[in-house]
Amino acid sequence: MNNIKNLGRIKEGRKVTQEFELSFSQDKIKDIRLSCPLCLSFKMKDKVLTLAYKPGKVEKAIRLHPGYYTFNKSATVTYTDGVTESFTILGKVSVK
Numbered sequence: 001m002n003n004i005k006n007l008g009r010i011k012e013g014r015k016v017t018q019e020f021e022l023s024f025s026q027d028k029i030k031d032i033r034l035s036c037p038l039c040l041s042f043k044m045k046d047k048v049l050t051l052a053y054k055p056g057k058v059e060k061a062i063r064l065h066p067g068y069y070t071f072n073k074s075a076t077v078t079y080t081d082g083v084t085e086s087f088t089i090l091g092k093v094s095v096k
Contacts (some may be wrong), residue, residue, distance in 0.1 A: 003085065003088060004026060004087075004090070005089050005090075006089075006091055007089050007091035008092070009068065009092045009094050009095055010055065010094070011093075011094065011096065012094065013054070013055065013057065014054070014055070015052055015053070016054075017051065017053075018051050018089050019050045020048070020049045020051070020096040021049075022047045022077065022096055023047075023085060024047070024083075025046070025047055026080050026092055028079045028080050028081070029041070029044075029077055029078070029079060030079060032075055032076070032077050033075065034073075034074075035073050035074045037096040038051060039054055039056070039073070040075070045054055049075065049077065051073070051089055053073055056086050056093075057093065058093060058095050061094055067095065067096075068092040068094035068095075069092070069093060070090070070091070071089075071090065071092075071093055072086055072090040072093050073089050073090070074087060074089075075087050076086040
């Protein structure tokens with residue numbers, strides 16, 4: 001199971017989602033922590049965790065060179081037995 005997904009290049013301000021399969025059912029989850037609670041959200045259904053990321057604007061200086069910024073956002077799931085799993089989305093945010 002791959003817990004890291006590269007979403008490639010995405011447009012600024014455009015919300016993207018990625019599904020991950022959990023090892024255990026939702027009732028075994030004790031806690032979920034997001035690396036960026038302001039720009040990352042999640043939904044759960046059965047054994048599927050869906051992460052949603054909405055990137056901000058590309059800053060003026062970055063627009064000129066290189067024209068994008070990279071992101072790396074994650075959610076860490078802690079189960080009732082103490083086991084943890086991390087799920088990561090990464091990629092580049094550009095103006096185009």
